[in-house]
Amino acid sequence: AQKITQTQPGMFVQEKEAVTLDCTYDTSDQSYGLFWYKQPSSGEMIFLIYQGSYDEQNATEGRYSLNFQKARKSANLVISASQLGDSAMYFCAMREGMDSNYQLIWGAGTKLIIKP
Amino acid sequence: EAQVTQNPRYLITVTGKKLTVTCSQNMNHEYMSWYRQDPGLGLRQIYYSMNVEVTDKGDVPEGYKVSRKEKRNFPLILESPSPNQTSLYFCASSPDGSPTDTQYFGPGTRLTVL
Numbered sequence: 073a074q075k076i077t078q079t080q081p082g083m084f085v086q087e088k089e090a091v092t093l094d095c096t097y098d099t100s101d102q103s104y105g106l107f108w109y110k111q112p113s114s115g116e117m118i119f120l121i122y123q124g125s126y127d128e129q130n131a132t133e134g135r136y137s138l139n140f141q142k143a144r145k146s147a148n149l150v151i152s153a154s155q156l157g158d159s160a161m162y163f164c165a166m167r168e169g170m171d172s173n174y175q176l177i178w179g180a181g182t183k184l185i186i187k188p
Numbered sequence: 189e190a191q192v193t194q195n196p197r198y199l200i201t202v203t204g205k206k207l208t209v210t211c212s213q214n215m216n217h218e219y220m221s222w223y224r225q226d227p228g229l230g231l232r233q234i235y236y237s238m239n240v241e242v243t244d245k246g247d248v249p250e251g252y253k254v255s256r257k258e259k260r261n262f263p264l265i266l267e268s269p270s271p272n273q274t275s276l277y278f279c280a281s282s283p284d285g286s287p288t289d290t291q292y293f294g295p296g297t298r299l300t301v302l
Contacts, residue, residue: 105288117278117293124288163231167287173246174285175221175233 075099076164078179085154086187092139093149093182095164101125104168106147107176108138111161120162123147159186190215194279194294201269202302209264209297211279219282220262221246221291222254224275231278237262238285269301 077096085091097106108120123131123138131138139148151158161183165176192213201207213220221236223246233246237256251273253265262281266273277297282289 101287103287105286105290107290109293115276115298116295117280119290119292122288122290167289167291169285169287173233173236173244174219174238174287175223175236175246176231176280176291178231180230 074179075177076166076179078164078182080182081180082183082185084185084187087156088153091151091154091158091184093151093162093164093184095147095149095179097145097147097164097166099145099166099168101168101171104166106138106140107165107167108136108147108149109163109165110158111163111181113160117163121149154186156186156188159184190292192279192281192292192294194277194297196297197295198298200300200302203270204268207266207269207299209266209277209279209299211262211264211294212260213262213279213281213292214260215281215283215292216259217281217292218259218284219289219291220256221280222252222262222264223278223280224248225278225296226275234264234277269299271301273299274301275299 104125106123110118121133121136137150161181164179222234223231225231235254237243279294280291282291
């Protein structure tokens with residue numbers, strides 16, 4: 073079974089609109105981290121936002137916020153007031169512990185295109 | 189500036205010619221990791237290191253070697269590259285292996301093996 077599922081392969085959004093990128097995860101660990109990364113066409117992997125499994129409040133970083141619903145095992149990324157520069161691939165990732173080699177486990181990604 | 193650096197950024201080589209991709213971080217991180225990214229397969233871990241002289245295999249270690257002689261450096265070695273190792277490679281580091289630690293990535297190395 074997929075540990076990280078991103079159900080939206082691609083999205084078109086009008087500039088200045090808010091956008092929600094979906095992510096659901098599967099783990100039996102109590103302690104885990106959820107991360108969102110942005111990969112522009114140039115290829116680098118840019119960290120955006122993090123949510124810990126024990127965090128009670130949703131994480132926010134500037135225009136990025138994470139809608140964390142632990143019981144539903146979802147960690148959706150919300151980008152407010154989208155900009156042309158937000159066009160990129162977005163990856164949701166989860167980090168567990170020793171059993172996963174402490175690695176990040178990745179979703180397939182969502183390609184976001186912002187229309188002017 | 190806190191960062192992870194990789195060199196080279198782009199490399200075209202031929203089958204069998206040994207190569208090394210360097211990775212260095214200036215954040216005093218204990219955990220370092222190599223991933224490869226391939227279309228349709230996503231990012232997969234090659235090797236990781238919990239600290240100096242401590243390395244271990246990830247999910248796809250075949251054809252690769254690593255070493256961790258110093259905390260800041262974690263080079264990836266391809267002793268005899270083959271075309272199926274054509275990929276985008278990322279080095280990443282984090283303070284330690286905790287699930288709550290953010291991994292920071294280098295800029296990536298695009299490798300083509302002819």
